[in-house]
Amino acid sequence: MEALSLSLSPPMSPPVILTQDELKKIAAYKAVEFVESGMVLGLGTGSTAKHAVDRIGELLCQGKLNNIIGIPTSKKTQEQAISLGIPLSDLDSHPTIDLAIDGADEVDPHLNLVKGRGGSLLREKMVEGACKKFVCIVDESKLVKYLGGSGLALPIEVVPFCWNFTANKLQNLFRDSGCVAKLRNDCKGEPFLTDNGNYIVDLYLKEDIGDLQVASDSILRIAGVVEHGMFLDMATTVIVAGELGITIKNK
Numbered sequence: 001m002e003a004l005s006l007s008l009s010p011p012m013s014p015p016v017i018l019t020q021d022e023l024k025k026i027a028a029y030k031a032v033e034f035v036e037s038g039m040v041l042g043l044g045t046g047s048t049a050k051h052a053v054d055r056i057g058e059l060l061c062q063g064k065l066n067n068i069i070g071i072p073t074s075k076k077t078q079e080q081a082i083s084l085g086i087p088l089s090d091l092d093s094h095p096t097i098d099l100a101i102d103g104a105d106e107v108d109p110h111l112n113l114v115k116g117r118g119g120s121l122l123r124e125k126m127v128e129g130a131c132k133k134f135v136c137i138v139d140e141s142k143l144v145k146y147l148g149g150s151g152l153a154l155p156i157e158v159v160p161f162c163w164n165f166t167a168n169k170l171q172n173l174f175r176d177s178g179c180v181a182k183l184r185n186d187c188k189g190e191p192f193l194t195d196n197g198n199y200i201v202d203l204y205l206k207e208d209i210g211d212l213q214v215a216s217d218s219i220l221r222i223a224g225v226v227e228h229g230m231f232l233d234m235a236t237t238v239i240v241a242g243e244l245g246i247t248i249k250n251k
């Protein structure tokens with residue numbers, strides 16, 4: 001794995017204090033530099049990816065990019081892209097995507113990701129799994145020593161049918177890591193519904209779950225689980241924006 005660091009402040013000038021959203025925007029704009037006319041693009045979801053989609057729309061409008069086709073990873077991104085005039089398609093018509101740009105909730109030192117706290121993990125995994133290149137964009141707060149290390153949840157998309165049964169199975173699977181499984185609710189206190197009409201069970205893990213591939217296989221073997229939010233070995237590049245500059249990590 002190689003890493004390239006770029007400073008955000010001119011030499012000898014005082015450090016610039018940037019907000020988290022400004023850092024997200026810097027990472028997003030850097031990623032859009034990888035976009036070329038004629039590409040089929042996976043369009044990510046979330047507040048970081050939103051900046052990338054805005055920028056792609058802006059470059060299209062200015063005529064600096066042409067013949068782009070976007071494949072959105074959520075209904076929200078689809079609406080945003082339509083409002084920006086980005087031509088859209090889907091995986092049925094474009095099963096191979098040149099480049100996807102999307103955020104993440106956690107990034108480990110091997111560029112494995114946790115995604116899905118925004119609830120779009122299934123479509124994100126389908127789109128990003130079909131990419132030749134997946135550029136993940138984050139601010140430095142997303143870097144963790146191990147997946148689950150932020151203390152926030154590992155999201156699992158499950159079918160609504162007997163979700164409690166599935167949640168118990170998930171919790172038991174990681175009992176030794178002190179796992180607590182909770183159904184995600186929306187702001188009205190109702191179960192959060194994904195774009196696919198499913199629920200999300202959030203797994204709170206107190207410890208490192210060890211071998212991620214084994215954990216992934218075990219989760220996917222539980223009937224009732226649709227997909228999980230670990231994106232293992234999928235990101236080809238991670239762009240991290242921090243107070244000291246941008247770091248580009250390549251697989």
Ligand code: ABF
Nearest residue numbers: 046047048103115116117118
């Ligand atoms: C999506 O948005 C995710 O998979 C992840 O859940 C989230 C990251 O959020 P944000 O960019 O708003 O921090 O990319």
